[in-house]
Amino acid sequence: MKRIITCAVLLLAVFSFKPVVAQQQDPQARMAAMRQKMKDDLKLTDVQADSVSNIQREFMPKRREVFADQTLSEADKKTKLQSINEEANKRIQAVLGDDLFRKYQDWWEKNRPQRGGQKSQ
Numbered sequence: 001m002k003r004i005i006t007c008a009v010l011l012l013a014v015f016s017f018k019p020v021v022a023q024q025q026d027p028q029a030r031m032a033a034m035r036q037k038m039k040d041d042l043k044l045t046d047v048q049a050d051s052v053s054n055i056q057r058e059f060m061p062k063r064r065e066v067f068a069d070q071t072l073s074e075a076d077k078k079t080k081l082q083s084i085n086e087e088a089n090k091r092i093q094a095v096l097g098d099d100l101f102r103k104y105q106d107w108w109e110k111n112r113p114q115r116g117g118q119k120s121q
Helices: 002-025 028-044 046-068 074-096 098-111
Strands: none
Touching: 028 046, 028 074, 046 074, 074 098
16 A cells, blocks of 8 residues: 555656746747746736847847857856846846846846756746
């Protein structure tokens, strides 16, 4: 009887974690969840949330290109990424306005996806 209960609990645990793992592996699902959280937390309109998401999506390949460039030193990568982020932030600030952009920056620092296995807060 204990084996049956143990197996049932184990199966329940495996199947309950599957959607979480699938969402972590699916970039579109992660981006949609992040957009919704940003919209809810910052009280953005659909247009604002879509604009910010589209800007982030537009700059993502540029960031990946810098990360993938093995010829750059860490300092050079940091400099290039800072430039890319400043350009993206200017466009986001134009969409959100100054006050909401400051809230967005604070929110992003607390909620951005982390690299290296760290969990977002």
